Amino acid sequence: MEANPDEPHGAAVVADGLGLKGPRGWVFRGIGLQAGPGSLVAIEGPSGSGRTCLLLALTGRMKTTEGHAEVAGLPLPRKMAAVRRISALGPVPGVSDLDPALTVAEHLRERALLQRRFDGSLKALLRGPAERSAASRARIDEALTAAGLDLATLPKGDRTSVRDLERLEALRLSVALALVARPRLLALDDTDLKLSDADRAEAWALLRSVAASGVTVLAVCSEAPEGALRVSTATRTARTAEGTPATGAAAQENPAGDADDAEAAAPTEDATNEDGTSGKPADTGTTGKTAATGDTSDTAQAADTATTGDTAKTADTTTDTAKTAKTEKGEDDALAEAGRA
Template sequence: MDSPHGAAVKAEGFGLKGPRGWVFRGVGIDAAPGSLIALEGPSGSGRTCLLLALTGRMKATEGHAEIGRHRLPKKMAAVRRIAALGPVPGVNDLDQALTVAEQLREGAMLQRRYEAPLRTLLRPRGERRATARTRIDEALAAVGLDPAALPKGERTSVRDLERLEAVRLSVAIALLGGPRLLALDDLDLKLSDAERAEAWALLRSVADRGTTVLAVCSEAPEGVTVVRTGAEPGTGAAAPAKPVPAAPAAEGPKITWGLPPGKDTDPDAPATARPGPEEPPAPAAGAAEPATDHDEATEDTKGADDALAETGRA
């Protein structure tokens, strides 16, 4: 595949406050294009919300971030155009009823319809199909997924994929649009140690090709830029980050800490309130405002929403 120029990721005092208090706060990042960035923390520490905020899917309430020179929270739509989501439960899950071939074709069709220039849609159908097939083959090669090796080849049902195979498929679909930023949630969920190492090797290879990668995890490996959530500022020790070989030379990452849910809680906020849409008629003071795009859900129902409610995982 073509190697897109990755987006630099910078943040200063970045935070999101919900009705029950701060989901994350005081996050600082300074990562060069082509970096591999781990958002590390325990379940419920705001990891998923931070991921969605940095990709323009949730609106931060404090500080700012820059993704490829697009400043958040003002330029959320611009960030969404250059950032693709890999697996994020509750936001862009694979369709379990489809086969691998059908899922890939659907991804290519949506990418062509919503992201490709209008002139692309005017090309002959045979040419469009050939172009889509080429992009699919290149994406599969980039993630190391060989459909022929699956039990029923491309006709294998998505529901029958192993967890790591599903991750590879999701990443392949995300890469079809040539994003500058790739984001994944719960990378190490239900993976053995060996599979976890394979998953990180996959993301390193994507970063080496020029795409900046954000990945939520419980424990990051050595050699990546680490941003930790759920810790008091100034406590603990950040794992030293090593530069990604293909990334341009840059200063070492600036790592700060995000507050866990419940810190600095607003006592006057209603106990059961939820963040409303991005532009509600009468927004509540301090409420987090997620984006409203169809496939870019307001909150991860298994992560972001529960994190704000302080009863689940993020």
């Protein structure tokens, strides 16, 4: 069967040594990725490890600091605007949230109007009102089917408010809204957040079906599902003395949380050297070199010496106090004897 040129097709995503540095340090660093069109890519790691920023960087919505990345052959960050045109965001807190006060129908109608407004094809602009409405309705139905959202099963149908949706239903609605634009790349944040085991399985089944249709999917999660291409932001990148990243993708943890990833805290934890000793990182993220440290046994010996010296001083002080008390007692006894005499 001949392929339909209007059908969405996935975008290949490639990254090598990708890093993002904020005012307080590295958000993520040393990320490597190679995903073909129609892949399901799981960006896993704990909250605060730079997952959301990596997701936004790969969709052209955040400028990286170092490394190289391409989406559908478009280099980042040089072609960020072009990457945004072929990608769409599902649920990303603080970026593409659903409005809890709007109904499902209002969300869908708003997205269709926006899509019509920014559809740059001359053919779409020349359509009559009835034809444009029919095309929008067809896009919405197609997106709802792909997202597995049946409006008839909702409490009030398409008049159901977003605040009344279950977590999985809200996820399906966000995916449907993103698919209205027929993107080549779909990105979602917190995919498995607050989902039961059964709902989590359904969510990943949904994303697998979207990827199988030809759309490349990037999904942030706490734990990647089986069969997905994994990219981890959970560990710090080990770097050699020359400043070249070691094998594997990694990122610096940021205790401030995903919302503050762009302003990641400066690295304050002790770095681990090749000889197993501990020391503070010297100019971490600029040269990639680690400050040299002395022998830990010397530190321990110095600590023991200081502790022993302090103990000895305390003992001497106690002895002096006892002697002083004894002398004072002797003087009192002598005065008493003198008084009796």
